[in-house]
Structures are given as structure tokens and as C-alpha cells.
Amino acid sequence: MLTVAVADCILHGKEYSPGLKEYGRSYPQAGYGGMFRQWLWSDSLAPYNSFGNGSAMRVSPVGFAFSDLDVVLREAEKTATVTHNHPEGVKGAQAIAACIFLARSGEGKETVRDYVTDTFGYDLHESIESIRAWYRFDETCQGSVPQAITAFLESSDYEDAIRKAVSLGGDSDTLACMAGGIAQAFYREIPAYILAKVRETLDEDLLRIVDEFGERYRV
DSSP, X not given: OHHHHHHHHHHHTOOHHHHHHHHHHHSTTSOOOHHHHHHHTSSOXXXXXXXXXXXXXXXXXXXXXXXXXXXXXXXXXXXHHTTOOXXXXXXXXXXXXXXXXXXXXXXXXXXXXXXXXXXXXXOOOSOHHHHHHHOOOOOBSTTTHHHHHHHHHTOSSHHHHHHHHHHTOSSHHHHHHHHHHHHHHHHOOOOHHHHHHXXXXXXXHHHHHHHHHHHHHTO
């Protein structure tokens, strides 16, 4: 829901804080984290210093919509800091958005790996098989963003990236969301049967934003 909210804000020039509240309150059963849920139903727009992975989970539209890496990083920070203004929350969102930007710009996986390692300090050299042996539920950016990026780096196609992310267990829907955004940018194709299932799941209002965003930014 909040990924679509970010896309809507980008499309129509809306501020992120009220945009996220609008979507969250319209779809209250979407499985939000406890701190976000408290913020959602409060009267305040102030952030709450979170480093949870929600900031990275919702940021993918930024990586697709902007044509300069510095702009992508600044906009990713904007989407994060409305709630997740802790440095790790910002870093996680920026890392995922940067991966998407680099992937859709035609950069190879090693370039993506090197950029993320050098810029954000994440260790991306442990294999998925090795991670799977010890990984547990971790809803922090620092405990899930590197693993999601690794799932993409080891993947052979879009579906494989999703499957590898889910195979880690833990906060698997968020891992899949982060890995899937990068995989879509890199492989440039989502299997038709996956798209069809998603379109069955989303309502008309959400589909309208998804389709408008896809048409404008050729996603």
C-alpha cells in the first residue's frame, strides 16, 4: 500500500507525510508495523526515529522515477524521513532506490554490489545459502536490506529473486518487496501470471495509480 502511496505522491506532487497517512488509513489492515500504526492514527506528522525496513520497502518508485542518482538519493531520503528519520532508516531506503536506479540504467550486478558496499557499507559477499542457515526475523534496515540485495544479486530472473528472498524466512514479505523492485529494474520483465495475480489482488484505485506510474515512467 505504501509503495503505491509513494508512487501517487511522485505522480501528483503530493507531500509524503499526508500521502502515507491517507493510504494507511484507507487500507488499515495491510500489516503495518506497530510504530507506524501508532503514527498513522496520531494527529502528528513528526517522524519517530525508526530504523525499521518499512522505509526501504516502500521506496522503489523513487528508483524508477528520477533520472539522476543524486536526485534519487535525496528523494529516497525524503520518503524515509517522514517516519524513519534514523540514519539507518534513511540509508536502507537510499540503498534500495540506488540499486533500482543503477539496475534500470543498465549497470551490471558487480557495479551494483560495489556501489552499495562502498557507499553504504553493507556486506554483500555472504551467499544466500550461508545467510539462510542463520537468518531470523529482523525488521531493521541493517538486518534485512543487505540480505534482500543479495537475493537479487544471486538471482537468475525476477521470480528467482523473489523466491530467494522468501527462502530466507524472517520478514519475508519485506525482503521480497525490496529484492523484487531491484529485479524488475534489472530484468525488465515480470512474468505475466504474476502480474495477473497482482491485478486480481489490488482494487481499482490502487491499479489506477500503478498503471499511471508504469505508463509515465515506462516501468
